[in-house]
Amino acid sequence: MSSASLIQLANLTAHIRNCINITLSKTALNYNKTNLQALLSLYQQGFISNIQNGSNTGPDIINTPVTPLNISSRKLWIDLKYRNNSSVIRKISLISTPNRKYDLTSSEIKNLASGNKQVRRIEPLQPSECIFIENGGEFYEIQDAAKKGLDGRALFRVK
């Protein structure tokens, strides 16, 4: 059973695409579990340089706990990476959408990770591309998921 919200993910990917188009260095995203998981996995793969807690005015300077009183103003601030005047993230898009969800078996994930075969209607994995899989409420990069023999839902791909 997956818990990540595809709508939140769609907003996240669209927001990052918009930020890259105008070469923003810092941007704020809503403070929720799906966004945090997605951003942490992007950070682990080296697509963004930093994640910080903050409010809608900017990143926190002193540590501020998140409580029901200030939740409406809490944000996740990320630093986007650029190299030679171009963004490190070239493409970021959803695979599963709310009305077309790809729940893959472990063999399908292995096929997709190998990059040779097309799985269902998902385009094969390209070099320097990451696909993120959700299994049991946690996000895995597709190579990790294939190594561990996990099944799960294909969420989004980053290049």
Next chain:
Amino acid sequence: MGKNVLKFGGKSGILPKTKPIFKAPIRPKLEYELAKDKNAEQGYKNVPIPKIKGFNKNDQSNKFLPVSELIQRIQYPNKSLAEINKIENKNERDFLKRAYFRADFLKESFIEEEKRIQEIDVLKQRIYKNQLQKDEQMRLEHVKETSSNSLLNTLPNLTSALTNGMIEPISNEEKELISKQKKLNRNLTNLNEKSKKLEKLLKLYHSASNFIINEEQLEDAIYKAFEVNLHEYEKKKSLIESKLQGKESQQILFDKNDLNIKDYIMGEINGKPGLEQIKDQLNGKKEEYKRQAKVNDM
């Protein structure tokens, strides 16, 4: 944007400030208030704070006016309720009765407000003590691990949020404090709504004076509607002509605006007494003003 969203700078979840019933403090400053005063920053370093005549910023006198004293100041009528009931003159009896109940209600509201403030004080004191403990704990932790790298400071916190929960729960005291504030806010809005309703009712009452309620009035109205009044006809004709020429239309508009402004200032509805005026009459304030005016004239 929705209704009233911009009222508080576009921020949601912020309660408006409530009007205090007591203008002066009713008890000496508590521990948490003194601590807050002590930590307040003002002025510049090595520059003494300028002294203004009749006003001292560093006033630590901690003045207060207890509720018992406030209650003593309330002026009850000289007679008791039983004595008032025996008065035969209706106007005088009603006036004294209203004065008695008004004083009684003021006393009751003072006591109620004091109780509310005391409850809030207990909660705030408890929150202050908890905060002191937390600060001490934080200080000890901070001494243990100080790092200049912002990554080290934030990322472990973020990853731990996934396992420990995204939101820290608030304490029961804080919850109670919020609910109390909400209750007060609700009462205030209810009061406003009720007074608005009352005003509308009064407007309806005033307009009811023109309603046709019996056959004679109806016949009269029908007769008037179909009667050819030459004088009225000429008047209307000239008015329409002048309006078409645009000569007096400005003047008419000014007159109407004047009437509206007068209504607003005097608290009236189309020249008839408004809610505030009626309240003053019932309070006995109008009578007081009249007496004051007489005294001033003499």
